[in-house]
Amino acid sequence: MHAHDPQPMEFGPLGPLQGSTRVPGDKSISHRALMFSALARGRSRIQGLSGGGDVMSTAAAMRAMGATIARAGDGIWEVDGVGTGGLLQPAQALDMGNSGTSTRLLMGLVATHSITATFIGDASLSRRPMNRVIEPLSRTGAEFTASPGGRLPLTVRGICPAAPISHSLKVASAQVKSALLLAGLNTPGVTRVFEPIPTRDHSERMLRHFGVDIQVEERDGGRDIALRGEAELEAREVQVPGDPSSAAFLAAAALIVPGSEVRIEGVSVNPLRAGLFELLQLMGGDIALDNPREVDGEPVADLHVRHSRLRGIQVPAHLVPSMIDEFPIWFVIAAFAEGTSRAGGLGELRVKESDRISAMAAGLAEIGVRAEESPEGLAIEGSGGAAVPGGGTILSQLDHRIAMSFAIAGLHAQRPVRIDDMAPVATSFPAFQSTIEGLAA
Template sequence: MTHPLPQPLDVVARGPLTGSIAVPGDKSISHRALMFASLAVGTSRITGLLEGEDVLATAAAMRAMGATIERQDDGIWVVDGVGVGGLLQPATALEMGNSGTSTRLLMGLVSSHPITCTFTGDASLSGRPMGRVIEPLSQMGADIAASPGGKLPLMVRGICPAVPITYTLPVASAQVKSAILLAGLNTPGITTVIEPVATRDHSERMLTGFGAQLTVEETDQGRVISITGEAELTPQDIVVPGDPSSSAFWLVAASIVPGSDIVVRNVGLNPTRIGIVTALRMMGADITELDPRTVGGEPVADLRVRHAALTAIEVPADLAPSMIDEYPVLFVAAAFASGTTVARGAHELRVKESDRITTMRIALEACGVACEEFEDGMAITGSGGAAIRGGARVASKLDHRIAMSMVVAGLGSAEPITIDDISPVATSYPVFFRSLDALTGKGE
């Protein structure tokens, strides 16, 4: 896949953020809604699906394997599934673009079906290791041939019946957990995943909603999740809550820009996803939950955020799994706090769309922020609420979260920050800049 031409952007301070916005649908839930609906027998409807490039890659892959997936004029997506065990041999390679979630979860699905799939991706995705997914799926009997380093392009030859396993996650990863559970859907017997550190539980919640036999037990070893194959999934109507990872950019932006007062509507507050809210509140952020409610089995609320003086903290390492995607923008919040924030326990940042630790350190240092890099995180000495220097050109490294995080940094910089390429933002948040304009009064 060829990446589009770079789209550089100069970000300048715009003054306070005010008003209210809704963030796009949760990316993790959107991926899973499409996959599980495609494995149900009958028609499912999905409201609020994130229509970013990553999720559209999942939709295209499920179509290629036999599901009928259509977007109606009212924005509701209608999915007619093929049933567990009914995936068809795709005619061509599955193009994953930039989506690691699509790749790892679909590898799991394919592994227990009698089909062979080749997975390809863009330059960023092709540089990300898949070994931690290959290992357990190979134990289940799948034959996986990867490029050197366990990277894309790779080929998965599924096996049916696959072998049920009990697997302890060596590193906290919801994607690896989900890949194993999805392989277990079409595997006779009980497939078990043990996670010593809890990760986001959207797969467990949604699989249960679709009718899978799934149990979750808290033990001294950690959470033990077991799924019974060969499952029969029943179609569902799903409402996707707003993505907490997307809302994080606005929580930080409003916190650091004086005079800001915003409401971010319909934010999913799954306990396994809101580490960023916890961390920001520890730093002194003014975040209030309005109208808490349950949508599609997930806790949701509107979040009011007002500018506040942030104070440095030592981020608890056990928060890492519940905010792993939000570390780049947390680093930005730390750049404006008083004192030195230490954030560790985030080894997984090294193998995201970019090496998010090194990439953010280089970007922040270029903008005048003092940073110290560790293998699993960073220490960042903040400005005490004053504007950071800015005035630098920074690299997004084809990483949507790096690009958006540095846009937020630019809103509090004395001099413009030039981001070399903002095109990756479309993978997860296509209307990000429209929302920015709305909150800063720059829209029509």
């Protein structure tokens, strides 16, 4: 059902990267913009929506549950919502493709509506455990039938009215937090979530933008979030900023390829997402955040990145949650720094689209970089800015970030780096290759 023809590709030096560019709309914000617009009364308009496969999985699911979603002119999407509580019974299984975010957040939505939905996905998504969402959502009264190990295919039987829950997250996770808040929208009373470490707060910011009563208080280094249920979402205009996870690949290329200077316009610099850029500045990276501004409650800036001599670093623990998706590309950047770089506390990377710690360690070895794997992280010996040996074939394991990370490594390698399959890149950054080639022209 999800078989695709692999797209092997080679990446070698293209010379310095120069000029200005934009990246796709932020994936996390795009998912939420579609979901909240679909629950609102009236017509919302979304500008800058990510066109990647993951976000299109969310659009298809919201259509299957009654929302009207259409692409208008000028890259604007129009969504006619069903109102909170108005989701319809989908006629068939909801195909989530490769999108863990779509799956976990929509499980929360379905849990408190009187509908039953079955979630299916590709081979990579079907390996990912869903128990940490199933467990707290079960306390609303919803019922879950999952495949062994809490995996897809998985069926949710929603309940309405549901019971509001108070939940303290054991592991910091924006997806679990968001699933519980989405469940709370159609639940009487107040739903409360405590997170011990602040995680990306796009749901809280955007729910407020749609008129939901949501309160956030700092407590014990974490955050208490309270959402008043049976919320009426009002249709809104939403502008989605550029995706920092996509921008990270272009920033990495500019930092490691001698003579490069790149400007990436309109990128989300939400402090709970922009940890990578802060870390790269600590390593000596020449990265300026120009023209800072706020767009629909989200902080945005233009990134100005120049080739830099980078120093090896131990990643500070407090930055880990705000760059969890960017570690694959950071491992590649570390391969070009002076000395050894280390990161720990990354256990969550073992249950992403692939086991990202093992996949990156194997790939780095393949291109001649010394990396030592530990249960929770990696230590990487850098080249001091020199080109890495390159060569070899990288097994991307259906993981878009692994594929793109090693493509960037190839731009400053002695021999071209071959990626076994670039097809998964379409889930998040369909124009990745043409954007790189455009900057190199």
